[in-house]
Amino acid sequence: VISRTLGPVDLYRFERFASSKQRTMLAAEHPTCAWPGCNIPAERGQFHHLTPWKHGGETNVANLVTLCNYHNGINDDDPNAPPRRGRLTRQGGKIIWQPPHTSR
Numbered sequence: 001v002i003s004r005t006l007g008p009v010d011l012y013r014f015e016r017f018a019s020s021k022q023r024t025m026l027a028a029e030h031p032t033c034a035w036p037g038c039n040i041p042a043e044r045g046q047f048h049h050l051t052p053w054k055h056g057g058e059t060n061v062a063n064l065v066t067l068c069n070y071h072n073g074i075n076d077d078d079p080n081a082p083p084r085r086g087r088l089t090r091q092g093g094k095i096i097w098q099p100p101h102t103s104r
């Protein structure tokens, strides 16, 4: 068992939900929703897996980003589904919005 408070920051596949330590780090990186143009504060949002949990994504800071409830809902999570609103991804350590209809 990995302690939520004393253990390592990355949780890999042990926990689906971000720990308080991860939330603090992620809110420092993105004080607001990371979707371009959105200003909903991190504390009112959610922590989104860039590679979805159901596709094997890990609960690690590198795979998590602050999103508001709305943008977490519209992000194109499923790489096999038809693209609709684009999705967030991490490139070179930075979160970028990847428009729909671009190759992955």
Ligand SMILES: [Zn+2]
Binding pocket: 033, 034, 035, 038, 039, 040, 067, 068, 069, 070, 071
């Ligand atoms: Zn948002």
